[in-house]
Amino acid sequence: MTADDSYDRLDDDDYPAYTMGRAAEMLGTTPAFLRALGEHRLITPLRSEGGHRRYSRYQLRIAARARELVDQGTPIEAACRIIVLEDQLEDAQRINAEYRRAIETVHPSAAA
Structure with a gap:
């Protein structure tokens, strides 16, 4: 991996760039x-190769949401479940919107 490859990965939401402490x-x-x-x-x-935990920006956003819920008094187990359900709902809504667009393309009168 070249230095340019390392810099390109900094824009990657899934790249595990952060140590646990950071x-x-x-x-x-x-x-x-x-x-x-x-x-x-x-x-x-x-x-990491040394066995240390490394986190991505995407994972940090999830952890920040969990912290927000826990700070509001939600038990950590429930906070984790809420976040999973929120993610599943978002996926279902995206799929539904894609399905509706596909139907409207095939049957424009079905948009009503």
């Missing part, structure tokens, strides 16, 4: 909170 600092939480999210299978950090 991720916890950015979120204003503790490494234990991030480990708990992993134990509840909300996020699964990748491991």
Whole structure:
């Protein structure tokens, strides 16, 4: 991998660029909170060659949402479930919108 490849990956939402300590600092939480999210299978950090947890920007957004819910008094187990359900709802809404666009393309009068 060249230096240019490394810089290109910084724009990749899924690239595990952040150490556990840095991720916890950015979120204003503790490494234990991030480990708990992993134990509840909300996020699964990748491991460096040395075995250290590494997090992507996408995972940090999920962890930030979990922290928001927990800060509001939601138990961590429930917060993790809520986030999974929110993600599933978003996927279903996207699929539904794609389906409607496809139907409208084939049957323009069905848009009503």
